[in-house]
Amino acid sequence: MINLEFSVRPDQGDPSGFDLGDMTITGDLGAADSRGHYPDQGMMIYLTVPLLLYGLGRILRGEERRLRFIGIDTSFRVDFHRNKKGVSLSANRNKITNIEVAELASAVLLAAEALADSSLPTLPEKDVAKSDYLNTLNDFKALTASISK
Template identity: 45%
Template sequence: MKFLLRPDQGDPSGFDLGDMFWRGELGEVASVGHVPDQGMMIWISITDLLDSVHELLTGRSGNVSFIGADCSFRMSFKTTREAVSVRGPSGPVARVGRAELAEVVLSAAEELAREHLSGVPPQDGVADDYVTALERFRLVARATRQEGASLPLSGFGTNLNATPPQVRGDHASPLPVRRVE
């Protein structure tokens, strides 16, 4: 899983566009390479994703849907007793343990913040919302790990660090489709 900030947008702001790339044992989904474009306001979108997955991991909801801010990119997450099913518009992406889902989402959100959040003006409320959601999510990720809620499903497995598609302005290379059987 990877969150990408699109280049060449002018001065950084909380409304910067970006993309999401998810690859798991069952498939992959990305916001790049679609017509119409599915790039999203990345800081707002990840904040919403963190809050949505937080609801899932704390048991406040067994199903959550995520739609990127100001775009049509969507994903859904459904918990069962054993795992969390992750789906994109074209089908399943992965079936993972709760702790694994928490870890990959946290890792991607922290990486984007480490690489790009310092460029967003400190007075921008979106940056503050992102940091607050990230801190809150760290707590639930830690609690989920400590509960031992993860089963050895490895739904994101070795694909977690896969290279995301290249983003060039508002266009991106199409994703190669690889079916896992």
Template identity: 40%
Template sequence: MVWQGEVGEATSIGQNPDQGMMIFLSVTQLLDVLRDLLQGRTAITRFVGVDSSFTLTFKATKAGISVTSRSGKLGVASRAALAATVLHAADELADSALEALPAHDGVRDDYTAALNQFRSVARSL
């Protein structure tokens, strides 16, 4: 996973300790926690990649959503911009790799459900 903002970058690639993650489970979790934040159910949330030490913190501010990692602040994005960017990346992952999972795999079903719910929230912003 790579996150880039106007003042910083966070990546799970090549880190020590290893920050590789179970990507479909992790992105499903990311979509769920961001959906709650974007809907105003929470003002701050933390994402931790599944089976990883990679973390991001998202905080609602007057200026938008602040994103930080262990290395520091990445930047601030509007709710709509963050939602659109995350949706685009999640759609790309689904388009390029989701078919590799068996058709009736629970992970595939969970990912698809989370993606559809997130898409609905993103379009409402």
């Protein structure tokens, strides 16, 4: 079991691809949240999510066995390890979950699409972060569909 949430922090002025946001991952063995830390672990969320999708794509396709994911402009880190049973996730050496590949892909896709639907429309049309996010999301969506078959 896994639940992911990506969010944009309020009150940052005009929306920008550099806006700060947070990541929350909850599994059956634990959780990781970028909120409430000192120093702050918020991240440039519109740049971080595509980086995560790209890195996870390499894990899901079997090109890499490990991903030490650190968001953009943060020290927040989540470790992914591909094993015979799927993928294990941990943060700060604490297990979050062990999950099947297809379930992980679907959960990450769902969270990335939710952020895209709720917040990307507020970014300027020519914002490079917006187009990169959408392109990476489309690639990840195709990968998720191929894994789920």
